[in-house]
Amino acid sequence: MVQKMFRSGFLVRASHTLITWLTTLVLFLHNTDLRRCEERGELLLPVLFFLVVVLSVLLYFAVSLMDPGFVLTDTVKGSNEELESMIPQTSTPRLRRCGYCLLQQQPMRAKHCQTCKRCVRRFDHHCPWIENCVGERNHRWFIVYLLVQLLALLWALHIALSGISASLTWALWFRVNGVLLAALGVVGVFSVVVVLLLGCHLYLVSINCTTWEFMSRHRISYLKHCGDEENPFDRGVFCNLWDFFCVCRTVMWEQMYERNAPNSV
Template sequence: MCVYVCVCVCADLRRCEERGELLLPVLFFLLVMLSVLLYFAVSLMDPGFVLTDTVKGSNEEMESMIPQSSTPRLRRCGYCLLQQPMRAKHCQTCKRCVRRFDHHCPWMENCVGERNHRWFMVYLLVQLLALLWALHVALSGLSPGVSWDLWFRANGFLLAALGVVGVFSAVVLVLLGSHVYLVSVNCTTWEFMSRHRISYLKNRGDEHSPFDRGPLGNLRDFFCACGAVAWEATYDRSAANHV
């Protein structure tokens, strides 16, 4: 069914090409190529694996002698035995700890974390544009019929394909919208779903994220920040303001 929609898209672009309108075929080709490149980039990219103990946790005896700040004590992973930075989590599928863990995506066969989360959202946006394009072309390809019976016979496969593509479009739209919201409040999917079990969140009296810097600040930091972020320092400042 989806193949039928793709055939309709290609046929529509072919008609544009025959009329000398090359802009739409070129844009669609670039959109498809960008989608493929983003898929492999997110799938193969290091999501932010924790490779070694953090500097703070490299000497536990020395750490125990230093007065503790408002930051909860960092925990050591029970699987890979590395001390996890704040917001990191061990992925059972990848068998690694991931910085600013969001979720493991079976679609990508990779974790979504601090290093590839922004590219995952760009990929969702490109996929949504491609699906909406396919919906538009498929809708324009519906042919008229003299009766409902003949109309359904002429457009049955296309209607079924429209239903499948419509479902995928809705899923991608909801997924992209939820990630935009979580990024705007500086929260991850894991933190949102498991707040009551996370040490640095469960003891806070409100639902406000301790890393929230406002929607614009959160979005700017998310898309523009380079390298790993010391979330412990951000949490300390938030805790001081919270008190």
């Protein structure tokens, strides 16, 4: 029973929800800007902050429970002969047979996730905090979640700082502000993590590269023959961002690779 709960991600999601709402409760109950606005009857700021927190939680569960782009065995098998006849095999690496799924043949940029035990299209990474893969279908929503989460965290930092009060001694100061300081520490750590994650992902999206490809390009069959600065999927920053955020479809990466790959492959 316990192992099943861990595998399903229940504890991770419950922990995220608990930390979020406990921190929010601390900010509302202590003498912060939120509390002072409530006492004056100015409810706009508290309501907006509450809605941002709710939106971040909803996006978290959406990304966590969404299909990241699992490769369907029957779909790949049915289209495999068509793909191989359409793409010249002299210049493009052959479709790879997954050593774990056995019956599947991976589309280009897909990778098998040993945690999810499935192959994922345009695999980026498996995120332990959402207990799900980040791939073709949920990657853009993962970045939107990070943006909203960062807004909520930075706002929470400002609110927590507004509640820190002065005292005559250090001991009394820690006693009075202890809970707020703990909330401030949690929010601060998560803010740094989210800033780093968001910055890295926006950079990789702008060059049309995934975390897996960036970290392991020397071991990936369709990239290891390319130069360090060469990316056959890069169409320029504007086109990369437009395709990533605005185009919702399954991309035939083999065709783009065939058009842009170096002759040495």
